[in-house]
Amino acid sequence: MQITFTVNGEERELEVTPYTRLLDLLREDLGLTGVKEGCGKGECGACTVIMNGELTASCLVPAPQADQAEILTVEGLGTRDDLHPIQESFVEAGAVQCGYCIPGMILAGKRLLDENPEPTEKEVRYGLSGNICRCTGYAKIIDAVMLAADKLAVEGSDSSD
Amino acid sequence: MKKFGRGLATIMFGFGYGEGFPDHSIASIEIKEDERIVIRTAAADVGQGVITTVIQIAAEILRINPNYFEVVQGDTHKTKNSGSTSATRQTYFTGNAVKKAAEDLLANLYHYGSLEFRSNHPEIAIEDGKIYMYDDPDDYISYWEMAERVRERGKKLEAEGSFFPVTYSPDQNGQADKVYVAYTFLSQVIDIEIDTDTGTIDLLDVYTAVDLGKAINPKNVEGQIEGGTVQGLGMGMMEDQVIRNGKTLNAGMTDYLVPTSVDIPKFKHYLVEEEDSEGPFGAKGVGEPTLIAAAPALANAVYDAIGVRFFDLPISPSKIKKALKEKEKEENS
Numbered sequence A: 001m002q003i004t005f006t007v008n009g010e011e012r013e014l015e016v017t018p019y020t021r022l023l024d025l026l027r028e029d030l031g032l033t034g035v036k037e038g039c040g041k042g043e044c045g046a047c048t049v050i051m052n053g054e055l056t057a058s059c060l061v062p063a064p065q066a067d068q069a070e071i072l073t074v075e076g077l078g079t080r081d082d083l084h085p086i087q088e089s090f091v092e093a094g095a096v097q098c099g100y101c102i103p104g105m106i107l108a109g110k111r112l113l114d115e116n117p118e119p120t121e122k123e124v125r126y127g128l129s130g131n132i133c134r135c136t137g138y139a140k141i142i143d144a145v146m147l148a149a150d151k152l153a154v155e156g157s158d159s160s161d
Numbered sequence B: 001m002k003k004f005g006r007g008l009a010t011i012m013f014g015f016g017y018g019e020g021f022p023d024h025s026i027a028s029i030e031i032k033e034d035e036r037i038v039i040r041t042a043a044a045d046v047g048q049g050v051i052t053t054v055i056q057i058a059a060e061i062l063r064i065n066p067n068y069f070e071v072v073q074g075d076t077h078k079t080k081n082s083g084s085t086s087a088t089r090q091t092y093f094t095g096n097a098v099k100k101a102a103e104d105l106l107a108n109l110y111h112y113g114s115l116e117f118r119s120n121h122p123e124i125a126i127e128d129g130k131i132y133m134y135d136d137p138d139d140y141i142s143y144w145e146m147a148e149r150v151r152e153r154g155k156k157l158e159a160e161g162s163f164f165p166v167t168y169s170p171d172q173n174g175q176a177d178k179v180y181v182a183y184t185f186l187s188q189v190i191d192i193e194i195d196t197d198t199g200t201i202d203l204l205d206v207y208t209a210v211d212l213g214k215a216i217n218p219k220n221v222e223g224q225i226e227g228g229t230v231q232g233l234g235m236g237m238m239e240d241q242v243i244r245n246g247k248t249l250n251a252g253m254t255d256y257l258v259p260t261s262v263d264i265p266k267f268k269h270y271l272v273e274e275e276d277s278e279g280p281f282g283a284k285g286v287g288e289p290t291l292i293a294a295a296p297a298l299a300n301a302v303y304d305a306i307g308v309r310f311f312d313l314p315i316s317p318s319k320i321k322k323a324l325k326e327k328e329k330e331e332n333s
């Protein structure tokens, strides 16, 4: 069957089976390998994307459900030469080790800051709690999201001047 | 009721394979005409940061900005053996191999510099990618030009370094001169609060002091401490692998709990830079040592809080509640 959806601002039309997972569609068909597979059953957050504004485990979404959806993956956030402030904050805080959880963490951080631009540390901890990281011990990831909140606040006030 | 507890544990960790195993690392560095310095090493970076570390080491020795470096890693066609990324050994072994290669290369920069300037090497200065005579800094040869001139001589501006320390396997009494290349020491104090109604442990603060010789990249070291400690705490309070007849019964991450961002404590680190080994700039390995003290320190904190000793992990809420009940019974009888 045919589905149409928007990925990282670009409209796509693709032929899918009813059993294709959104995760595989993004990775295999569209080459968006920033979407990772960890557990394959909604427990780890490695496959996180933002779909219609909501954090979504792409391993649990049958591709037909993504018809007409708007999807953001980490690739749509920034580029190597032009990082999004959240990505920049992860680098500066030293929040990345193996990197496997990081695309999901960054999107979870973005979703949190979109909704709550001035979170407390506790709110950041809860906002990230659906994403498992085995390397970092989370402390620097939490720091990075707090730092990103500051950066985005400054940016926001700059642009409104 | 909430009960506060504080526990301490101290460990020592001999790193590298040790015990006479032929453990070594080989690396090479080449200065290229196109303004790149290429390090070749098979050391696998699995996130611990060995690539950043070896670039820092080489840049320090070669007196040039780290931005010029590029690392070819883990290509069996292009790199020689660096040994495995295990046993907390890469900073020490590959760090030393890269340092030796860089020192050899620096010596060659002096050598070719003295040929080019027709002078003695003590009169030659090397700094910021430039080679010049002390009395005329404006007339310099850049590393890149030097690479070209060396090529014209039919050679490459390149060096290899290897690090191959000797260790001994212990005798029947467990004695030997040097079983491991060096030892990392770590002490950890953990503060917790136990809810005696639910049996849950709240992690408050973790204070870690690690004697690591030299922190080549302090942020990476902190990352290792935090990651290792959280794994150790997971082992101490929640990670429960259930094995029956050789099969793991846990089906996934919902019945094998690992810590998440809501579980972790606040950290404070103390890096003790006591140089006592042959590591690069005195550095010792920190990977695995960061995991070991957490569970025993936690068990001591639990004892401090409720007066019960646990001898198997994880110290789960159900075990705590059961132990408290038994303790109460004993006290009443």
Ligand code: FES
Pocket: A036, A037, A038, A039, A040, A041, A042, A043, A044, A045, A046, A047, A048, A057, A058, A059, A060
């Ligand atoms: S792979 Fe989707 S949640 Fe783990």
Ligand code: FES
Pocket: A095, A096, A097, A098, A099, A100, A101, A102, A132, A133, A134, A135, A136, B047
């Ligand atoms: S950085 Fe390795 S899992 Fe998070």
